[in-house]
Amino acid sequence: MADPSPSAARAGFPVSRQVLADHVYEALLEWLMDGRLEPGAAVSIDGMARELDVSPTPVREALARLEHTGMVRRVALKGYRVAPVFTREDFAELMEARLSIEPVNARLACSRMTPDGLDALKQAVEDLKTAPRGGSFAEYRSYLEADERFHQLIAAQASNQFLLAAYNTLGGQIQRFRLFGGVGITDAEQAIAEHQAVLDAMIGGDPEKAAAMMVDHVEKVRGRAMADAPED
Amino acid sequence: MADPSPSAARAGFPVSRQVLADHVYEALLEWLMDGRLEPGAAVSIDGMARELDVSPTPVREALARLEHTGMVRRVALKGYRVAPVFTREDFAELMEARLSIEPVNARLACSRMTPDGLDALKQAVEDLKTAPRGGSFAEYRSYLEADERFHQLIAAQASNQFLLAAYNTLGGQIQRFRLFGGVGITDAEQAIAEHQAVLDAMIGGDPEKAAAMMVDHVEKVRGRAMADAPED
DNA sequence: CTGCCGGCGTTCCTATAGGATTTGAGCCAT
């Protein structure tokens, strides 16, 4: 490969234990989240290989993993395409799924919270409050990242590998919708308050209240998004 | 390759719209479920390629997909291994996850049930009742298959792609535990009655009762398994 | 006897080549 930077990870960190397919996976994930790969666009294996200066084999492996996340869809002998934009029904289903998983995560996380986990959660909410959110699209990223991190941390603190895996499959879709749903950040103040309410319940050590606050948050997110994006 | 037989799969089904990696995926899945690949065993890419008479590339792609299901684990530059047997804690976590997802599926499935779906559910319970379960291990298979099919159908009838995906990631693990958990079929009569209770609630069109019956079923499964397998 | 070390096989990992398939454009007949 002409660009030495990708191989630097292997050469510079012989203990890295990371292979090319992992880098390709992360690169594609980033492009998917950035919008560089728009929904519906074809993802050519050979094309991506040329773009990333690798052979098609690692690209194929990375795409096989991505398919399982729902970010890309595969049609045999036709190739991969970026998953289409969410319809209103898709969004409703996603929120329904969140409502059945995230409150459980919140309840369990509250019961099993570690001091470090609580600190991380506090930091996530703090980042939400301080993140810039007025300017261009790129500035949303830190806000959205903190949002996703908050929910991800709760799922992790629930200390259940299966619930964590289940949430992670949703998390990517949620993040993708946040970016491509067509709605900007119009509800930051309310969303921050709802996150704070969940955090307060966690600090107070009240699992049931934490679950209830999470239900409240997700339902309000759904309500706001459905109102903001009446497009169909 | 010298032996032309492997290409027969392609030549014989020109309309199959299925590629080699899909066949490899299904073959590996079957071997994992059969016990031919025991937990903890190494899954060599080259070895599987020789065994299946294909090149390593499709095997690599199939394993990349399987990794996301939790059936196999990958260590970079070291290869794939069959996921280890469930510990008591793993099983408890799995049941906890089921308790947060399957009752929701049952409630939604009851509300959105189609006539065809209901027929399929009835058939699954009927198969549970008539399946042989006294003899050898191989005879369990039809019973276990009907069990898994019952839960899978409910998840499908919930008409929520995300909940279905979430359940499917659990379903494989559940099935794997049924086979390798160390417990035989000692609770068929009770389990069938519990399935019947869920089905009756569905027939009666009572979503809340269907959810409650599902909770009852999963909790009792957990109770019986934890009592039967005190190994630690 | 014990610990170190160097060769050797196995395996993973990536690149490259070639066959098979789909898609789109261009041409011809109606």
Added chain:
DNA sequence: ATGGCTCAAATCCTATAGGAACGCCGGCAG
């Protein structure tokens, strides 16, 4: 002008080859 057909480019899919790392085993020095 339009519908159908042919051809060619692009793409997917699989096979094969080669480089690099890991684990094992026998030999040798202390």
